[in-house]
Amino acid sequence: MDNLTALLEGFATVVQPVYLLYALFGVFVGTAVGVLPGIGPAMTIALLLPLTYSLEPTAAIIVFAGIYYGGMYGGSTTSILLNTPGESSSIVTAIEGNKMARAGRGAAALATAAIGSFVAGSIATVALTFVAPVVARWAVKLGEPDYFALMVVAFITVGALLGSSVSRGLASLSLGLFLGLVGTDTLTSQQRFTFGMPALADGIDVVVVAVGLFAVGEALYVGSRLRHGPVHVIPVEKGWRSWMKRSDWRRSWKPWLRGTAIGFPVGTIPAGGADVATFLSYATERRLAGSRRHEFGRGAIEGVAGPESANNAAASGVLVPLLTLGLPTTATAAIIIVAFQSYGIQPGPLLLQSESALVWALVASLYIGNLMLVVLNLPLVGMWVRVLQIPRHYLYAGIILFGALGSYALNFSPIDVLMLLAIGLIGFFMRRYGYPVAPMVVGMILGPMAEERLRRSLAISQGDLTYLVTSPFAAFAYAAIIVIVAAGLWLQHRERRVNAELEQLVEDVRAAAPTQEVSR
Amino acid sequence: MASEATPAGGETAARGGPPASKVRRPGELVLALATLALGVFVLVEAGGITVPGSTNTMGPRAFPYLVGAMAAVVGAVLVVAVLRGKYGHEEGGEDVDPTAKTDWLTIVLLCVVLVVHVFTINVIGWPFAAAILFGGASVVLGARPWWRAVLAGLALGLVIQVVFGGLLGLSLPPGPLLEGVAIFRG
Numbered sequence: 199m200d201n202l203t204a205l206l207e208g209f210a211t212v213v214q215p216v217y218l219l220y221a222l223f224g225v226f227v228g229t230a231v232g233v234l235p236g237i238g239p240a241m242t243i244a245l246l247l248p249l250t251y252s253l254e255p256t257a258a259i260i261v262f263a264g265i266y267y268g269g270m271y272g273g274s275t276t277s278i279l280l281n282t283p284g285e286s287s288s289i290v291t292a293i294e295g296n297k298m299a300r301a302g303r304g305a306a307a308l309a310t311a312a313i314g315s316f317v318a319g320s321i322a323t324v325a326l327t328f329v330a331p332v333v334a335r336w337a338v339k340l341g342e343p344d345y346f347a348l349m350v351v352a353f354i355t356v357g358a359l360l361g362s363s364v365s366r367g368l369a370s371l372s373l374g375l376f377l378g379l380v381g382t383d384t385l386t387s388q389q390r391f392t393f394g395m396p397a398l399a400d401g402i403d404v405v406v407v408a409v410g411l412f413a414v415g416e417a418l419y420v421g422s423r424l425r426h427g428p429v430h431v432i433p434v435e436k437g438w439r440s441w442m443k444r445s446d447w448r449r450s451w452k453p454w455l456r457g458t459a460i461g462f463p464v465g466t467i468p469a470g471g472a473d474v475a476t477f478l479s480y481a482t483e484r485r486l487a488g489s490r491r492h493e494f495g496r497g498a499i500e501g502v503a504g505p506e507s508a509n510n511a512a513a514s515g516v517l518v519p520l521l522t523l524g525l526p527t528t529a530t531a532a533i534i535i536v537a538f539q540s541y542g543i544q545p546g547p548l549l550l551q552s553e554s555a556l557v558w559a560l561v562a563s564l565y566i567g568n569l570m571l572v573v574l575n576l577p578l579v580g581m582w583v584r585v586l587q588i589p590r591h592y593l594y595a596g597i598i599l600f601g602a603l604g605s606y607a608l609n610f611s612p613i614d615v616l617m618l619l620a621i622g623l624i625g626f627f628m629r630r631y632g633y634p635v636a637p638m639v640v641g642m643i644l645g646p647m648a649e650e651r652l653r654r655s656l657a658i659s660q661g662d663l664t665y666l667v668t669s670p671f672a673a674f675a676y677a678a679i680i681v682i683v684a685a686g687l688w689l690q691h692r693e694r695r696v697n698a699e700l701e702q703l704v705e706d707v708r709a710a711a712p713t714q715e716v717s718r
Numbered sequence: 719m720a721s722e723a724t725p726a727g728g729e730t731a732a733r734g735g736p737p738a739s740k741v742r743r744p745g746e747l748v749l750a751l752a753t754l755a756l757g758v759f760v761l762v763e764a765g766g767i768t769v770p771g772s773t774n775t776m777g778p779r780a781f782p783y784l785v786g787a788m789a790a791v792v793g794a795v796l797v798v799a800v801l802r803g804k805y806g807h808e809e810g811g812e813d814v815d816p817t818a819k820t821d822w823l824t825i826v827l828l829c830v831v832l833v834v835h836v837f838t839i840n841v842i843g844w845p846f847a848a849a850i851l852f853g854g855a856s857v858v859l860g861a862r863p864w865w866r867a868v869l870a871g872l873a874l875g876l877v878i879q880v881v882f883g884g885l886l887g888l889s890l891p892p893g894p895l896l897e898g899v900a901i902f903r904g
Binding site for chain 1: 745746749750753756757760763764767768769770775776777778780781782785786788789792793795796799805806807808809813814815816818819820821822824825828829832833835836837839840844848851852853854855856857858859860861867870871874878882886887888889890891
């Protein structure tokens with residue numbers, strides 16, 4: 199039970215007033231930025247990294263925890279009120295939640311999303327509390343080839359499953375792996391791909407790449423095809439009473455729990471992260487809906503409650519491999535690793551021992567942040583709605599400005615900002631031609647780690663390649679790749695089919711009742 | 719309005735994908751070829767990495783070879799796919815107008831503004847360079863009147879300078895004009 203003691207100590211740290219303020223600040227900023235359209239949690243954390251450069255590690259980690267959860271909450275508000283998801287994982291929420299909002303049930307959609315996120319977040323954080331130490335104890339026993347195998351699994355799943363095209367995902371991944379190669383080789387201190395430029399000898403900064411791809415690339419892409427004209431936000435009725443009726447509670451609680459049960463395990467394995475979890479939850483709710491099945495696609499509250507919970511539970515699940523194995527399985531997780539590294543903290547099996555106080559403070563702040571979010575979110579909906587209405591030219595100019603600030607503040611060198619622009623342009627072209635950018639970030643961060651593991655493995659075995667596959671775990675991992683990728687591709691195929699079906703449904707409904715769409 | 723806020727407007731583009739127009743063909747082919755070229759380049763360059771004599775088993779060249787091979791193979795697959803007419807689905811988003819054509823002028827102007835920002839930071843100070851970046855970018859994206867955007871940029875630049883430079887101790891250069899003002903320095 200030393201975990202509980204450690205967790206209590208974590209709470210003791212976090213409830214200090216100054217840390218509570220940091221947590222509040224984190225969830226507030228995270229939600230505010232997460233609400234902004236087009237900004238997912240990965241971009242939120244990348245943009246806000248410079249905020250934490252001058253904070254001490256504990257404070258910074260607490261702020262990050264808040265931003266992480268806050269960004270997730272913010273995204274659901276956006277998708278319900280704009281029906282244009284910021285994070286891909288809330289696409290299904292967008293369909294149902296937006297239909298509900300259009301039918302005048304926006305408050306119920308927001309409430310079931312927020313409360314579901316709270317329930318899922320809390321349960322998943324409890325699960326994290328108990329699962330993480332077990333995984334960490336097990337991970338200590340893993341050898342070098344096992345780690346390499348895990349990383350290969352992460353590469354393949356991230357490359358093949360994040361995005362709609364396998365070959366484009368792998369192209370993005372290899373670009374990221376290449377960027378990770380640039381710099382001085384750690385084992386032999388030879389320069390690789392630096393073209394004799396001293397600025398490249400230390401490698402390309404991951405923050406520049408992340409901010410460039412997520413912030414500048416996105417701003418350029420949206421700027422190139424900006425939807426002009428006023429922003430239309432669906433109005434939400436005021437007052438506590440209208441939030442959730444008794445029947446809404448009755449219809450929501452099971453999807454919340456089911457979503458959590460689906461989301462957390464899916465988040466912990468490298469299998470595509472929250473996207474897969476939300477979709478699985480949506481499909482489950484649809485199948486279990488019975489007589490209510492016809493409501494799906496027209497505003498079924500179960501279709502918001504389940505996926506939103508799954509999304510948040512997966513977000514906590516992702517922290518398990520992140521904290522215990524140092525393995526990022528989503529772009530957001532990759533950026534969190536960068537944040538850790540900027541404090542000289544290397545997530546991995548020893549983290550729970552070496553940085554025990556910090557880890558448990560992080561976990562404790564997840565509990566507290568979650569509570570703050572549900573309290574903050576519902577009463578402040580009016581404010582988030584105003585945030586949603588920020589004129590788009592100012593919004594994207596601001597994103598570029600903060601991106602430039604973040605990369606400039608790394609070394610106070612203008613070269614980094616030029617690099618940011620170059621990466622931003624790459625990000626623009628990737629978006630334009632359907633290349634997912636997330637595998638690139640993951641590849642860049644995980645690439646050097648994988649190389650080190652591989653070379654150490656081969657140093658141990660003195661060049662015997664079979665050593666890589668003879669350990670039972672490694673063999674299992676390579677076998678699992680086939681299963682995971684096959685299952686993932688099948689899911690993607692299903693997802694596309696269901697989405698096409700839903701769009702058809704949406705079209706039908708719109709054609710049948712054109713007046714409803716315009717009512718405002 | 720009905721056509722303006724058509725739900726899932728951005729999504730249709732992301733999911734189903736608009737019919738691949740012939741206009742997009744060259745660009746997408748270039749990107750696929752670039753991936754292939756990157757792979758070949760990495761394979762060739764990796765041969766030039768110095769391998770110290772002390773290196774046993776796997777040296778600094780092996781992983782680059784793997785990465786280069788991967789990029790080359792994927793690039794070749796993509797080139798073939800594009801030539802056979804299989805296009806990527808461009809990304810959708812809240813603020814992306816799926817029917818709009820790419821506005822290249824905006825891209826060029828945004829890049830110009832960012833470059834100007836970079837080269838003015840050390841000359842006129844961060845807050846003013848920030849005003850140029852924010853004001854310039856928002857005008858390029860359609861903010862009118864232009865002076866309001868620039869004023870907003872100036873205000874934002876000064877606030878960030880005070881908060882990050884003054885309070886949080888980030889050493890952003892305040893520039894010659896504000897050099898002596900204490901609240902702008904960490």
